[in-house]
Amino acid sequence: MKTLVHATRPRHWTMAALLGVALVGPANAQTPAVAPAKQRYVQGSWVNLRDAAQSQARIVAQVPANTVLQQLSERDGWCTVLYAGDARLGPPLPEPLQAHVACNLLADQPLTLAQAGKDAARAFWVAPSANRMRAYGNALPRPAALQLPALAQSHTPRMPVQYPLRPEWEAAKKLMRGGVLLRPEQEIDRGRPVNPLDNLKLATRAADHSPAVAPLASAPTLPAIAPSYFRSHTSVALLHETEADGIAAVAGSRIAVEPTAVPYGNFNRHSGPEIEFVTGFWDVGGADLAFAPALTLYAITHQGLVGARTMGRRYWDISNADHYCGGHYPGKGFDDPRNDETTAVRGYAKVSESADVLVRLVVPGRLPPDAVKVRSRRYATSWMMPADPPYRPQPERKKTAVTVHEIDLDRDGVADILRIDTPSPGGMSFEPIFEWRWYLNINGQWFPAGYWVDQECT
Template sequence: MRLRSVCSVAVGLAGSALWVHGAAAQQTAPEVRHVQGSWVNLREAPRADARVLAQVPANTVLQQLAERDGWCEVSYRGDPRLNAGGKGALASPLPLQAHVACNLLAPAPLALVQAAKDPARAFWVAPSPKRLRAYGNALPRPAALQMPALIKTHALGAEVRYPARPEFEAAKRLLRAGVLLDPTNEIARGKPVDPVADISIPGVRLALKPIAPSRFKRHGEVALLHDTEADGLAAVAGSRLAVVPTDVPMGGHNRHNGPEIEFVTGFWDVGAAYLVFDPPLMIYAITHQGLVGAQGLRKRTWMIDNGDFYCGGHYTGPGFEDPPAGGGDELVNVKGYARLSDTAQVLTRLVTATALPASAVAVQARRHPKEWTIAASPPEVPQPVRIQTAVVAYEIDLDRDGIADILRIEIPSKGEMSGQPVFTHHWYLNVGGQWFRAGHWVDQECT
């Protein structure tokens, strides 16, 4: 009997020991943590002056092993974003154990909306060319490379050499290797609108067909070249998008000022670059006759000169210039689609998640006459001139189901200098049976 009691106690103690051991193991099991800072130091010891073993960007995944006095001991097994194309290096081999301030870690990764105000974090949360440019422009310039000093030390057109920054070098490596983009991060058209109420045209009220759901059910299914940049087009098409730097920054000036340096091309140490699409970006063109053309764009020169806009036709928001934009483009016509001439009246260019048929689409043009008089001004204008033009709404039905999928509205106005028509162009997309703004182009008279 006594022996049984001793055995029972021994078993009980053993069970207690096993429970305590299990609880301790449960408490010390690694927990997944995500880096919240933009370029965080992983240190050899839990001190702010300890040797840095590695630097990691936002949303790097770490395994937390322990926590004490505001420092977290972590295990780091690498980040494929930092080894893009098989390049990149660390001060210590992987995996490594290190220490990091616990307030720089969180259980969940950052979303783009949380990081949007910090260009560095925004890039690492959702890498893209647009965010690479914002990242480079936000890096602090040394005093010698700020504009007041450059005007004194650099000749117009001279190279401007920026120092290499480890975090930006890593970002460039990642973009050179190419990234796939998420349409939900790149396509933002705001709230639905009524085009008739959205555009105020004195003396004209547009007449449009009733809208209903048609070809496009989600924003990520389509992008017009008029309403987004390369990031949005590549995201919709599913193309991997790369940035290949080709030159260093140069000093420049607006053509109506100078000759001193007034801007520096590019962003940080990237003065010029190519945008490369893999597979090539399939760009469809719809003419006023309903013809469908298609071209594959593999490479385009990225226009990043940073000069102030002076005058001329331009998109008032994001936009991707209609091809061909210059000698750097690699653009080929796609067999089976209409071969469009350089003079063809193209109403819209777009990229879609699913292929457009090569057959013609339905286009209905609704004209609303508009006119004005140019007063006589001898000797150039010996007598008054009557200008007759029209507001035109083009309803483009891609799948011929009787419901417009794209709307383009051309609005003429009297040029301030010549009196001749100057046009603005508005595009709208039917997404899920509602109209959304999809780009705005403005013509301007220039001297």
């Protein structure tokens, strides 16, 4: 939200004045000391600095949340400040700018993400990132002519949608094109420790002639847990639990958003021809994500082989199309990379795209290429598949299993990653479809780290 603020005509301020040092002239003409400036932080998402202490005075600069200002004085709710520039907007000013701003838009401490709350604009400027940029663009108020009911009347599918120019949004795009370095603790939140078996619920497919899924032949058990490879939440990110922001943060890579296309209207395959959604966010209809240095993505197979591939750029899926069917991450997740968008790292196992990979991850440093220890335990279960002539003349019992995969990265006898595969009957075929859930051993406790579900496509 744009917030009006206030500024004064530019003046030259000497370093002595900024520091509050007494200026001494002739012996009989001493200048009184100037009060030291007080550091303040902008609280609004996009604040106007004005050349006089009046709400309608000329705007001389616009600054985002957490911009540092030096407050010189306060009177009638207006603060006289010095603005030296903000690295998020460009290089420092040649000399500080004296301006005025409403004092209630300043604070003694910078805003935190928690304080920004659901204000997408403030959250972006507090901690710029690709996902927060997307939320920011989606939160900008759209004119009536650009809302879906109006677009359905004025646009045909795939016709470009033009959005008005907004200075604060242009500044956000410029910042993200240059790339930002994220803080892992702001991007990775796994919540509280859990018992991985609490999520082990066998689905019972209610079919006309099929009984419930049979209980497990034996109760699953978890390996003994103790502090091992990962000692903090910021020391690992699974591709199955977080999006590009979290992966880049843990890997220590700058992430940039490079717009590639304007937005357009589209419709879902089961609807239409009315417009159901507009691609992208605000005027970014398509974009690539760039990483510097390139991400190193590790893959661990069922056999314990460790593969590694680097990725410097990737198409960002911001189509806004609804999930239709098939396997997907219901929450966050970074889709498995293809070999044509990555480069193999020498010294690691060659893992093909069709390889049976248990887990993909990034770490702040380098994961050793030595094979890891993987132990997989199966717990049998089954269900009845009803007759379906001519393919299945008689009802048939389908046998399958819950599988618990224990991944020991440093071969010290303590599992560092769990993956639990839970089957359920497919809605039409009654063949097994699986839910995969990952858990991380963080300093001797299990934490959820993403999940994948499959669906039959009809």
